[in-house]
Amino acid sequence: MATFKDIQLLRTTYLRGPNIWTYRPILEVWLDLGELEQHPSHQLPGFNQRLTAWLPALVEHHCGVGERGGFIQRLEGGTWMGHVLEHIIIELLNLAGMPAEFGQTRETSRSGIYRMVFRCPEETVARVALAQGHALIMAAINDQPFDLKGAIQAIKTAINDRYLGPSTGCIVDAASQRRIPHIRLNDGNLVQLGYGAAQRRIWTAESDQTSAIAEGIAQDKDFTKRLLAACGVPVPEGQVVASADEAWEVAQDIGAPVTVKPSDGNHARGVTLELTQEANIRAAFALAEPEGSEVIVEKFIPGTEHRLLIVGGKLVAATRGEPVSVHGNGQATLAQLVAQLNEDPRRGPEQEYPLDWIDLEKGAVQLELKRQGVTPESVIPQGQSVLLQRNGNMAIDCTDEVHPDVAYYAQLAAKIVGLDIAGMDMILQDVSRPMKEQGGAILEVNAGPGLLMHLKPTSGTPRPVGMAIADHLFPHSEDGPRAGRIPLVGIAGTQGNAFIARLVGWLLQLSGKRTGVASSEGMFLAGRQTQKSNAAHWAGAHRLLTNRLAQAAVIQTTARSILDEGVAYDRCLVGVVTDMAGWEGLADHDVLDAAQMTRVLRTQIDLVLDDGAGVLNADDAQVADLARLCDGEVLFYSQNADNPLIAAHRTEREGRAVFTRLGHVVLATGAKERVLGSLAQLSLAGGQQPEVPALLAAIAAAWALGIAPDLIAAGIKTFDYQTA
Structure with missing residues (x-):
């Protein structure tokens, strides 16, 4: 069998925002198939069999066929290696736990050169998946061994290192x-x-609503308890101790059994429960001391540990814990039983697992074993149970069982500490009974609580805690569908776009919104230039959108920026396209004629919100054709009052348009017209006359934003435009 040379990866580009392929981040790869251009999948002996043996779930890929097994049909009928690589990478991502579906492969104008893309939210993960997919396809082509488990693990490692928790x-x-x-x-x-x-x-x-003071209070468990107790919240009696001797003294004073724990630890590290013997209390002090700044000895309260999640003063989820034990069979050692326990798919070292592995080397586990007189080497008799861990295993959902009285005390404790999001550790006999009736207590109040136990409980119903927090941060009553959004105008093309961006920014500023502008003439905020260098690219827009001062934004985008980086924002309220020029400088992206610019600049109109507007140059037929792609309203502008596109737009759709007639600027809605002023009257501060198409585009964009015509006219006359 002939050995084929590797498919060449000519270049890889991570597009961080919406682009010509999709709304989401993707990795775009240019491939040179070389001699494989002459060898589609059905002409490589054994290739399809090797590939599907390694990746049997490829049968689930619908591909362009649109049904299960669609990609397999393409394989068997013959498809090219760029397309195959796309599906291999998607499947590897799926196997690594990152659901992936979108991918495309298109041939360029050069034979054997393809552009292959796949969606992935993290660049590092995407590049690792590409490397592993590339190695796999070449192994399948050349009938060589391949470490599939190693490839999946490499991608998993990248996900764990780079992806959000x-x-x-x-x-x-x-x-x-x-x-x-x-x-x-x-x-x-x-x-x-x-x-x-x-x-x-x-x-x-x-x-950003979580108080630093409240977080500091929550970290000091002793102080938190004193605050709660002062407000009538039941908490266990306890005291901070400075030594093992003092720990034993306090235990004698408050009465055994006791709990020993760090004053400001987390994740149950250094916590030991139900201690009665002096030796155990001293040993527990040694475990707790390294985990916090101080050690607390407190009265042990019998019951089961619970975690209640409070968001915005409301209970949104609750879980119940259970001790971890193993049961002997008369043959296996304790270490062997624990190894079997750790094989539970719910247990693992990463954040994605609801339960941790049990580590027999941990001091708290060793102390429990010592109290029971067993070691890891002990063979546990048939029927005997060995307790390994008493706390930190809260993963049984019990939200629907919580008594209103229990919820009240949890909510009250969050308010007393001052946390908007809090995890309440409570000890209860029964979460469905009133708190004080059963002698329950709040043990700790946690800032930044983990949410995985509520998302992936070992039993019970997963709770939408992420949505509860999102709704807390962005109440539905505020801004409606525009929650988290500011008025954003995106402008694409080449004709006077920097001027358009700055004039629209000025008009927005006059309308009462502190406005930022990212343009090829620099960055501006509230009319002041903050950066002189070109900001019409992804990084410039990104800086503007992260600025808390910006109540509105105007962002100039170029065709090259769309192709090289993607767009920095996901959607815009107003999208402006002025022209389709500039294709001559984009040959490196295989844009070789004016017609191909539609695919590039349609991105700007694809991003218009449903309740937004696309502003299009009706004097350019290719630009005007983008109207069919706009999800929102369309406003045309033209230097010709008799433009047939505008006439049809006004009569058939009662649409809005801005145009010139006999030297005057007219704003029209259906048959209604309003003269904004003559071109001579609409000169800038200092008498400067702007280019008419750019002026009309800016007026249309401002009108689309809801800025009153009188303010538009006055704003134009006061706009002091000086190029940077």
Whole structure:
């Protein structure tokens, strides 16, 4: 069998925002198939069999056929290797736990050169998936071995290293369901939801409304208890201790059994329960001391540990814990029984698992074993149970069982501490009974609580806690479908676009909104230039959208920026396209004639919100044709009052248009017309006469934003335009 040379990866580009392929981030790869251009899948002996043996779930890929097994049909009928690589990568991502569906492969104008894309929300993960998919396809082509498990693990590792944690991820997903945009602000879990002045920020389950003072209080468990007790919330009696001797003394004073724990630890680290013996209490002090700044000894309260999640003063989820034990069979050692326990698919070391592995080397586990007189090497008799861990295993949903009295005390405790999002650790005999009746107590109040236990309980109903937090940050009563959004205008084309951006920004500013502008002439905020260099690209727009001062934004976009980077925002209120020029400089993207510019610049109109508007140049037929792609209203502008497109738009759709007639600018809605002023009257401050098409585009955009015509006319006359 002949050995084929590797498919060449000519270049890879991560498009971080909406682009010519899709609304979401993708990796675009240019492939040179080389000699494989002459060898589609059905002409490679054994290739299809090897590939489907490694990846049997490829049968689920519908491909263009539109039904289960569609891609297999394409394989058997003969398809090219770029298309196959696309599906291999998608399947590897699926196997690694990142659901993936979208991919496309298109031949370029050069024979054997293809553009292959696939959707992936993280660039590093996308590049690892590409590398593993590339290695797999070449192994299948050349009948060589391939480590599939290793490939999947490499992608999983990249996901765990780079992807948002489950708590942050579920909030972001919920916000996306409400069409609230997000921007990741660092390599960790700091995420901005919304744009500009409408934004909120989250960091795992903390928000920019989470008080630093409240978080500090919650970290000091002893102080928290004193605050709660002062307000009538039941808490266990206890005291901070400075030594093992003092721990034993306090235990004697308050009476055994006791709990020993760090004053400001988390995730149940260093916590030991139900201690009665002096040796055990001293050992527990040694475990707790490294985990916090101080150690607390408190009265042990019998019952089951519960975690109640409070968001915005309301109970949204509750879970119940259970001790972890193994049961002997008279043959296996304790270590072997624990190894079997750790094989439970719900247990694992990463955040995605609701339960942790049991580590026999942990001090708290060793102390439990010592109290029971067993070691990891002990063979556990038939029927005997060995307790391994008493706390930290809250994963049984009990939200529907919570008594209103229990919920009341949890909500009260969150308010006393001052947390908008809080995880309440409570000890209860029965969550469905009143708190004090059963002698229950609040053990801890946690800021930034983990959400995975509510998302993936080991039993019971998963709870939409991410949506509860998204709704808390963006109440439905505020802004409606525009929650998290500011008025955003996107402008694409080449003809006077920097002028259009700045004039629209000025008119928005006059309308009462502090407006930022990112243009080829620099960055502007509230009329002041903050950056002189070109900002008409992804990074410039990104900086503007993260600025909390911006109550509105105007962003100039170029065709090259769309092709090189994608658009920095997900949707816009107004999208403007002025012309289709500039294709001559885009040959490196295989744009070789004017007709291909439609696919590029339609992106700007594809992003218009349903309640927004597309502003299009009716004097350019190719631009005007984009009207069919706009989800919102369409406003045409033209230098010709008799433009047939505008006439049809006005009569057939009662549409709006801006045009010139006999030297005057006219605003029309259906048959109604209003003269804004003559072109001579609409000169800029200092008497400068702008280019008419650019002026009309800016007027149409401002009108689409709801700015009153009188203010538009006055604003034009006061606009002091000087090129940067």
